Amino acid sequence: MSTAAPRTAGPDHLWSVDEHLDDILATVRPLEPIELQLLDAQGCVLVEDVTVPVSLPPFDNSSMDGYAVRVADVAGASEKYPAALEVVGDVAAGQADLLRVGPGQAVRIMTGAPLPPGAETVVPVEWTDGGLGEGPVTGMRAGGLSPEGATGQVLVYRPAGARAHVRAKGSDVRAGDRALEAGTVLGPPQISLLAAIGRGSVRVHPRPRVVVLSTGSELVQPDEELRAGQIYDSNSFSLTACARDAGAIAYRVGAVADDADTLRGTIEDQLVRADLVVTTGGVSVGAYDVVREALSSVGDEDEPGSGIDFRKLAMQPGKPQGFGSIGPEHTPLLALPGNPVSSYVSFELFARPAIRTLMGLTDVHRPRKRVTLTAGGALTSPKGRRQFLRGRYADGEVTPVGGAGSHLVAALAQANALIVVPEDVESVAPGTDVEVILLG
Structure with missing residues (x-):
């Protein structure tokens, strides 16, 4: 499978953010x-370089509707003294049998059509009379080219240099060139290039399948009626959206009641479609913290290091965390806290890098910047904890949004950055440079 054994530590060990993240990335x-x-x-990561099998374009072709001619035949052409050329035929895109262009001759040519032998340049139709000059004419019309065949005469009013309006063979990529390198994420432009060089399939790391479920008997699905003591389940929607944003194929299971057997059964049922499981809620030490109860003893005795390790991290929000593997394939599982902001911040710090690692990416982290803090007063942070505050970043400055409470979902919706306050800093004054993690 895709995991190694995670580290373990004593129950009283306070993990740093970096220790926990390093353990996850060393395991996945x-x-x-x-x-x-x-x-x-689409959205997957290439595992090997892709070499161009055939040049693109594969032949010299016209970038304009017009006439393929010899340079000498249109040299000195002007409105007063146009060059009169015999039109001996035409060539359309996809045509294989090509007429040769001799002295004093022209071949009508369409955009994308191969440059016929003997022709040295293309004169756009706008530089001509469209084949309405003196002499017998068929298949021509003023201001453009008709789809029918053409013979007769065309008047050219401007000269054209060698290979004007000609797309040269291999001018995009040449046979033997490297089209895409290993590690490239395949988006629409890359898919287009692969199709253009004739590749119908590629070898990639697949997009990871992530199963997201929240826990809590108090959770109700949106559009349902709230009763006393109930709240809507926002975490499973938030984290499923986060997983998709990270590049995963995400499945939202929804809320599971506070029952250990039910939770274990639900997770076991989901393992068939999971490369990573993310739970939210129930990881603390309360009487109803069902995830901890259900998963603390799921390890395989024959597989040292399997099972879920529940930890305390020196961070705010998000102190309680769980990480390990579950099931016969040792599927990695991240157990995140249940408060909405805590779960979101934890996902960004830990689950997103895990997903990006499963994808085969090397750069798995959100970008970070040093920017100036703008606020009405100093920010405070608990000593010994790395704090992540919501902020609005723009033009080299960041403004805090909302307070430090881990339930403030409305403030989170206004944020586009996380303000990082280090463990050894208890107060940050306005005007101070701070580190931010850019979201999106």
Whole structure:
């Protein structure tokens, strides 16, 4: 499978943010490569370089509707003294049998059509009379080119230099060039290039499948009626959206009641479609912290290091965390706290890098910047905890949004950055440079 054994520590050990993240990234492995058809590979990461088998374009072709001619035949052409050329035929895109252009001759040519032998340049139709000059004419019309065949005469009013309006063979990429390198994420432009060079499938790390579920008997699904003591389940929606944003195929299971057997059964049922499981809620030490109760003893005795390790981290929000593996394939599982801001921040710090690692990416972290803090008063932070505050970043400055409470979802919706306050800092004054993690 895609995991190694996570580290363990004593129950009283206070993990740093970096220790916990390092343990996750040292444990999770990229998913095994598979061959996928192009559209199925969108969003996936290439595992090998792709070499161009045939030059693009594969032949010299016209970038304009016009006439393929010899340079000498249109040299000195002007409105007063146009060059009169014999039109001996035409060539359309996809045509294989090509007429040769001799002295004093022209071949009508369409955009994308191969440059016929003997021709040295293309004169746009706008520089001509459209084939309405003196002499017998068929298939021509003023201001453009008709789809029918053409013979007769064309008047050219401007000269054209060698290979004007000609797309040269291999001017995009040449046979043998590297089109895409291993590690590239396949978006629409990359899919387009692969199709253009004739590749119908590629070898990639597949997008990881992430199962998200929240816990709590008090949770109600949106659109349902709230009763006394109930709240809407926002975490499973938030984290499923986060997983998709990270590049995963995400499945939202929804809320599971506070029953250990039910939770274990639900997770076991979901393992068939999971490369990573993310739970939210129930990881503390309360009487109803069902995730901790359900998963503390799921390890395989024959597999040292399997099971879920529940930890305390020196961070705010998000002190209680769980990490390990579950099931016969040792599927990695991240157990995040249940408060909405805590779960979101924890996902960004730990689950998102895990997903990006499963994808086979090397740069798995959100970008960070040093910016200036703007606020009405000093920010305070608990000593010994790394705090992550919501902020609004723009033009080199960040403004705190909302307070430090881990339930403030409305403030989170206004934030586009996390303000990082280090463990050894208890107060940050306005005007101070701070580190921010940019979201999105």
